[in-house]
């Protein structure tokens with residue numbers, strides 16, 4: 191690990207100014223991703239600004255929905271009564287991620303910013319365009335079982351590893367950001383990028399910008415929602431494929447639908463094609479199958495992850511069936 | 518999840534060689550800015566150590582440490598509390614689990630400097646004198662271990678689990694103990710031990 195200077199910030203403005211002035215400075219939240227990567231010399235900040243003392247961990251009901259502070263711990267969000275009642279898919283997604291110890295440390299802001307788990311990204315002996323632009327992508331010709339089936343480029347085929355972000359994508363959450371030039375709001379589906387020719391850039395967040403909160407809009411039908419995660423072992427593993435679904439059903443007809451996927455792309459993947467098929471259709475297996483098939487139609491699997499296409503299809507159908515059966 | 522069980526013998530202590538480059542990289546201008554945080558360590562970084570006070574099992578420890586030292590290494594190498602174990606050093610095994618303000622965390626993925634002011638409890642701090650913590654007693658009674666390497670982490674994690682209060686059934690205990698890997702596979706007895714300690718809670 192490279193040496194860095196450490197400071198604990200007590201004011202947001204000061205934290206933002208300090209990081210914006212130093213290209214090599216970073217905020218540290220729970221540290222569960224950043225320290226992991228620093229130990230591997232994948233991240234090498236020369237200054238860490240500890241934001242754990244900033245008063246940003248409240249979860250509060252607002253006029254338009256619920257605001258979750260960026261420093262709220264993943265476990266506190268998951269077990270929050272309002273979140274469990276109004277947005278069960280978010281609670282389920284969080285509890286499907288990492289372990290209880292890690293969830294006690296991990297913050298909402300850090301979870302949004304966590305980096306890919308592509309093994310070549312972690313391995314500094316291997317070429318990786320995300321870690322070292324221009325060095326090549328070891329995964330494309332290498333072992334790519336965990337990689338993307340949607341939206342990849344010839345520069346990078348990594349996936350975004352977060353469970354929480356998949357639920358946020360289904361909910362159309364909005365990320366609140368404070369930067370050196372003021373505040374701005376970023377819709378969650380625009381927050382993470384596709385790799386394109388610049389896979390080293392994961393999100394649209396600029397250096398020095400601090401995530402202060404995530405807003406969940408009111409979405410009454412999100413009570414009827416579900417998060418399904420498929421992985422190599424029953425717990426404490428990243429998703430091979432995950433699905434977040436919510437359905438607004440009236441008299442057996444779907445009035446509105448949300449479908450988002452994890453483990454399949456460089457960003458949480460909103461399955462728009464599935465939603466279009468679901469809206470106005472009857473709640474039955476044909477509808478769900480059509481939605482799942484429409485989603486995977488544009489899939490472009492790699493050599494070792496063809497199984498993800500069928501897995502994605504079945505996961506969508508199973509999750510929609512669960513939601514369809516909820517009273 | 519990628520399992521990366523690399524044992525680092527020198528861990529966080531092998532730092533001296535990287536120091537020089539780090540000083541050279543350090544942006545001088547940060548010191549001149551107003552309303553910016555003056556970084557720690559201050560302008561002369563040759564010492565590369567910062568004063569940190571840690572409160573562990575009720576006792577204060579004033580340390581001078583490199584900011585890179587994790588809480589795990591501070592506990593083991595500086596304070597001499599070697600009950601907390603290092604398995605993976607990457608958040609993947611739970612051997613390093615301790616309680617911070619009553620909540621279980623992985624001490625390998627937090628810096629010691631970040632834990633100033635917190636109440637840290639390690640396996641050494643659970644018993645009251647000669648009287649074992651009920652969770653320790655239950656692990657012994659149910660043989661909740663074989664080699665014992667994961668056990669301090671298992672017990673601290675189990676105490677954290679009871680504090681949280683979200684597990685009732687065996688399946689829930691298993692799921693909420695999934696952050697602690699036992700290479701010996703003592704899982705059935707661990708679940709039994711936790712269930713007994715849970716049933717004795719008042």
Ligand SMILES: Cc1cc2nc3c(=O)[nH]c(=O)nc-3n(C[C@H](O)[C@H](O)[C@H](O)COP(=O)(O)OP(=O)(O)OC[C@H]3O[C@@H](n4cnc5c(N)ncnc54)[C@H](O)[C@@H]3O)c2cc1C
Nearest residue numbers: 219220221222223224287288297299300301303353401608
């Ligand atoms: C063994 C293991 C298993 C895991 N399994 C899963 C899993 O199954 N599912 C899953 O979703 N996740 C999983 N994770 C990842 C975990 O969820 C993330 O590490 C965690 O959410 C990161 O949050 P943090 O607060 O610790 O971030 P940090 O490590 O503190 O920071 C991560 C990044 O975010 C930046 N950052 C932090 N806060 C802010 C902010 N407010 N504004 C701007 N930038 C910020 C930091 O500068 C840094 O670049 C796992 C992690 C480990 C180690």
Ligand code: SF4
Nearest residue numbers: 308318319327346347
């Ligand atoms: S897939 Fe992306 S992260 Fe993985 S090696 Fe290729 S460029 Fe790097």
Ligand code: FES
Nearest residue numbers: 604605606611625
């Ligand atoms: S040593 Fe394995 S989780 Fe910390």
Ligand code: FES
Nearest residue numbers: 663665699700701
């Ligand atoms: S008792 Fe040996 S690893 Fe758990």
